[in-house]
Amino acid sequence: MKKNKKNNISEEDFFSKLDNVEKKATSSIKTISIIFVVILFLILLAIGGLYTYIVMPVNIEDESKVTFVVNQGDTVYGVIDRLSKEHLVKNAKLVKLYVKYNGINNFYAGEYELSKSYPLDMTLGILTGITNAKQDTLNIQFVEGKRIPYYAKVIANKFDYSEEEVINTMNDKEFLNELVNKYWFITDDILNENLYYPLEGYLFPDTYQFNKDTSIKDIIETMIKKMDSVLSEYKQEIEGSSRSVHSLLTVASMVELEAVSAEDRALTAGVFYNRLEKGWTLGSDVTTYYDVKKDLVEGLTYKDLNTCNGYNTRGSSCQKGLPIGPIACVSKSSILAAIRPTETKYMYFVADKNNKLYFAETQSGHDQNIRDLKSKNLWPE
Numbered sequence: 001m002k003k004n005k006k007n008n009i010s011e012e013d014f015f016s017k018l019d020n021v022e023k024k025a026t027s028s029i030k031t032i033s034i035i036f037v038v039i040l041f042l043i044l045l046a047i048g049g050l051y052t053y054i055v056m057p058v059n060i061e062d063e064s065k066v067t068f069v070v071n072q073g074d075t076v077y078g079v080i081d082r083l084s085k086e087h088l089v090k091n092a093k094l095v096k097l098y099v100k101y102n103g104i105n106n107f108y109a110g111e112y113e114l115s116k117s118y119p120l121d122m123t124l125g126i127l128t129g130i131t132n133a134k135q136d137t138l139n140i141q142f143v144e145g146k147r148i149p150y151y152a153k154v155i156a157n158k159f160d161y162s163e164e165e166v167i168n169t170m171n172d173k174e175f176l177n178e179l180v181n182k183y184w185f186i187t188d189d190i191l192n193e194n195l196y197y198p199l200e201g202y203l204f205p206d207t208y209q210f211n212k213d214t215s216i217k218d219i220i221e222t223m224i225k226k227m228d229s230v231l232s233e234y235k236q237e238i239e240g241s242s243r244s245v246h247s248l249l250t251v252a253s254m255v256e257l258e259a260v261s262a263e264d265r266a267l268t269a270g271v272f273y274n275r276l277e278k279g280w281t282l283g284s285d286v287t288t289y290y291d292v293k294k295d296l297v298e299g300l301t302y303k304d305l306n307t308c309n310g311y312n313t314r315g316s317s318c319q320k321g322l323p324i325g326p327i328a329c330v331s332k333s334s335i336l337a338a339i340r341p342t343e344t345k346y347m348y349f350v351a352d353k354n355n356k357l358y359f360a361e362t363q364s365g366h367d368q369n370i371r372d373l374k375s376k377n378l379w380p381e
Helices: 011-055 076-085 092-101 120-127 148-158 163-171 173-182 216-232 235-239 245-258 262-277 285-291 332-339 363-375
Strands: 065-070 110-115 137-141 207-211 348-351 357-360
Touching (some): 065 076, 110 120, 110 207, 163 216, 173 216, 207 216, 245 285, 262 332, 348 363
Antiparallel strands (some): 348 357
């Protein structure tokens, strides 16, 4: 029988062909590796290019300053969108990725001086309080629920002014009259000589940026302008109601100190208005604390409760209506609660040691709430 020579492959030829296949496979792997490295390099190059693009100034030659305002409650992404519209950053979408990657989730409310010549990290540093645009500027935070003397102390600690100078400026009659004539929401109510501090409740608590040489009057007026901005959102609603701004800020200041959550604040305002309509005393301890100039962490004596001078609403023979003025600086949440109280039948409320409020329609229901809190070890010590 004849052999088929076409199918007869020698061992030497077989291994030779196998070696060629291996060489081709190795060559292909090398080619793929090179392509992968090149693609990876191009990707990294593109990322580096994008990074350089977004962090560089919009216009390094334009050093002019732009006033940029971050309002309380503004979101980081919302601020970035406005920065992009004002050409203070390059690309809003890329900047949002940048802040997300870097864990930036908050900008301080305030008024800032920014420039197209600032690199991105400088702009973001200013808005987050990490850096200042100039060495002669500083950020100051004023906390809600505090009194004028506290604000005077904060200002004195940051500026070259004494607390007494700050208080005297706030009480200056000429300055107060200027404010009455200038702002729609400030009236002759602040000229009442029985007020401890005429501008109590009128300075909006927020974080502000000032030059180190800013005058006391300019510091105060900056905070008043912010209050103007907040109240102007509800101006039509306020003017259509029967309540004055002074009375609204007074209720808001009480609500600020009595309640924590927005829901409880609106209910608390509702209770106060119910008691006012019935001609009851408001029975609010926080007014007594202000009346006798004690901090809220101090205890009240029987004498304190019955000391009456226009602020105390706790004593049976004391102030029947609202206090003669606000007793603290107030947040937007408390202002809104005073403007839009929850309609309720509640006439009483009491707080537990965790500041949670319990409401009641009757004295007996109120007394029961107190007994329940004491039995559950929730009564404030």
